[in-house]
Amino acid sequence: MADYIKINSADNVAVALKDIPKGYVLKIAGDETITTENIPSGHKIALKDFIAGEMVVKYGFPIGHTETDVKSGSLLNERNIRTNLSGLDTYSYSPKFVEQTFKNDSRTFMGYRRKNGDVGIRNEIWIIPTVGCVNGIADRLCEMLKTETGCMGVDNIAAYTHNYGCSQLGEDHENTRTILRDMVRHPNAGGVLVLGLGCENNQPEAFMESLGDYDRHRVRCLVCQESGDEIEEGMSILRELYSAARNDRRVPTPLSELKVGLKCGGSDGLSGITANPLLGMFSDYLVMQGGTTVLTEVPEMFGAETILMERCSTEHVFNDMVAMINGFKNYFIENNQPVYENPSPGNKAGGISTLEEKSLGCTQKAGTSMVMDVLEYGERLRVKGLNLLSAPGNDLVASTALAASGCHLVLFTTGRGTPFGTFVPTVKISTNTELYKNKSSWIDFDAGSIAQGEPIYEATCRFVDAVLGIVDGKKTKNEENGYSEIAIFKKGVTL
Numbered sequence: 001m002a003d004y005i006k007i008n009s010a011d012n013v014a015v016a017l018k019d020i021p022k023g024y025v026l027k028i029a030g031d032e033t034i035t036t037e038n039i040p041s042g043h044k045i046a047l048k049d050f051i052a053g054e055m056v057v058k059y060g061f062p063i064g065h066t067e068t069d070v071k072s073g074s075l076l077n078e079r080n081i082r083t084n085l086s087g088l089d090t091y092s093y094s095p096k097f098v099e100q101t102f103k104n105d106s107r108t109f110m111g112y113r114r115k116n117g118d119v120g121i122r123n124e125i126w127i128i129p130t131v132g133c134v135n136g137i138a139d140r141l142c143e144m145l146k147t148e149t150g151c152m153g154v155d156n157i158a159a160y161t162h163n164y165g166c167s168q169l170g171e172d173h174e175n176t177r178t179i180l181r182d183m184v185r186h187p188n189a190g191g192v193l194v195l196g197l198g199c200e201n202n203q204p205e206a207f208m209e210s211l212g213d214y215d216r217h218r219v220r221c222l223v224c225q226e227s228g229d230e231i232e233e234g235m236s237i238l239r240e241l242y243s244a245a246r247n248d249r250r251v252p253t254p255l256s257e258l259k260v261g262l263k264c265g266g267s268d269g270l271s272g273i274t275a276n277p278l279l280g281m282f283s284d285y286l287v288m289q290g291g292t293t294v295l296t297e298v299p300e301m302f303g304a305e306t307i308l309m310e311r312c313s314t315e316h317v318f319n320d321m322v323a324m325i326n327g328f329k330n331y332f333i334e335n336n337q338p339v340y341e342n343p344s345p346g347n348k349a350g351g352i353s354t355l356e357e358k359s360l361g362c363t364q365k366a367g368t369s370m371v372m373d374v375l376e377y378g379e380r381l382r383v384k385g386l387n388l389l390s391a392p393g394n395d396l397v398a399s400t401a402l403a404a405s406g407c408h409l410v411l412f413t414t415g416r417g418t419p420f421g422t423f424v425p426t427v428k429i430s431t432n433t434e435l436y437k438n439k440s441s442w443i444d445f446d447a448g449s450i451a452q453g454e455p456i457y458e459a460t461c462r463f464v465d466a467v468l469g470i471v472d473g474k475k476t477k478n479e480e481n482g483y484s485e486i487a488i489f490k491k492g493v494t495l
Helices: 132-149 170-184 204-210 230-245 275-288 305-309 315-334 345-350 355-366 395-404 433-438 456-471 477-481
Strands: 013-016 025-028 031-034 044-046 055-058 061-066 108-113 124-129 156-159 189-196 219-223 251-254 259-264 292-295 371-375 385-389 409-414 426-430
Touching: 013 055, 061 355, 108 456, 124 132, 124 170, 124 230, 132 156, 132 189, 132 230, 170 189, 170 204, 170 395, 189 204, 189 230, 204 219, 219 230, 259 275, 259 355, 259 395, 275 292, 275 355, 275 385, 275 409, 275 426, 275 456, 292 355, 305 315, 305 355, 315 371, 395 409, 409 456, 426 433, 426 456, 426 477
Parallel strands: 124 156, 124 189, 189 219, 259 292, 259 409, 292 385, 371 385, 409 426
Antiparallel strands: 013 044, 025 031, 055 061, 108 251
8 A cells, every 4th residue: 555646647746645754755756755744644745845826736737826935745735725716717618528438237226116207216205394384293293103114114204304495585485495396206205295384485285286297196295284183184194105105116227217416525635536536437337327427516616617617518518517607606706705715624634725626626526427417406307427416515405406406316425424314325435444444334335445555446346336235225324324304505585
């Protein structure tokens, strides 16, 4: 196992793959660099003497500039590096497509075929409130049905509570309606009880009409203000939904039907070396099988967006991506916030110093496939292949948006660790083995083996098997722990 890595031949920094002490000698391409201080794992080591204002290059791209002179062998981090980014940018379409290496291997998964033709990878009973006022009733009904049935014959019974559905206006209100509507229509649910109050802005009757053509035997609505005993009536409806869902069976399904969200959170300096490239190779593999992957976290594309723009399949898709990028920058500007207030304290502690560095690592989750479509927040998938989705970097908001777009599960890389899960299975992939060992109750797969010398192609093959095992029914750690929740993007005033 190497102690450090120079990722790209054009780089003027190396990355420590383990804690490196002061006085350590790095030997790269015949040159020697001696560390002048202790370098934590995941952090950057200067491979030359920098003068103030000089570009720092990692992944073959500038990730910022030095604010002071920095000696060779020194630690480079947020103390002495600043971003090069500022404001809106203009772009031109210059496509550069990458030849793909994966071939179709005709693998299948075991999924639940729904009445409308959609396929789910779980068969669950969900209670979805139209408004936060009935959260307590939803939780009570959920626990009563779990106690009564023991979840026998279904994968889970869950209430997805939230704080919204009333006292919202315009786009903010529509965001709530849209995400909840997407959830009701998600094929991972074998039965859904929509639980309303009656006086909320998100009126239950109008909400049910907005669903369009849906299976009325599997999706039911209860308005609590109109019921003499909402608990008794709610349990009666849930028993009917449960009886129908427990008879559903998995059937062989081609991988072309699988839809997977790509997300990272609590990133560190190894994210762009191990776990994110692993997801990129998985994305390329699934796309070559005719399947679908979705990348989001728009603010964490800033500084690396042109790499994705070059892979937009058409000029129309390119224009949609430009609108998404600059639209999100305007969102920051309109709220009088700095566009580049990133990375987070946890990212910095893990070795990430600027937004460019974070974005160059983040976007590796998208592999090298063409970008086929760009989705607004709350929109559902329209085409197969690699898609981009407009949503913030916030872990729970972005993961909820991925699931709402139609993703069957979310692949989530992390260098710091996080226990949460959204309303679909949320697979945690550690960037380093230490995290995997320390938080085995959170982490599903260790990509740290790549830093220890495992070829990434071999790791990808293992990862494909692990993901398909989860798709076929093996529980993720968030499912085992019962950690599942939703968060809706808040963009307006509260009355």
